[in-house]
């Protein structure tokens with residue numbers, strides 16, 4: 603499972619999302635940025651910043 607925590611990009615934000623692929627994470631984060639952070643224009647480097655902060659969530663079985 604892939605995990606993105608918004609606080610790694612926007613300090614103080616505790617929103618996070620999980621998905622099984624990075625494209626879905628990016629889509630959700632872009633929605634969140636628009637709705638909760640007032641980012642009306644999502645630049646290419648924003649997508650890169652998001653991707654750079656997606657982590658693999660490992661669970662001890």
Ligand SMILES: [Zn+2]
Nearest residue numbers: 608612615617
């Ligand atoms: Zn946020």
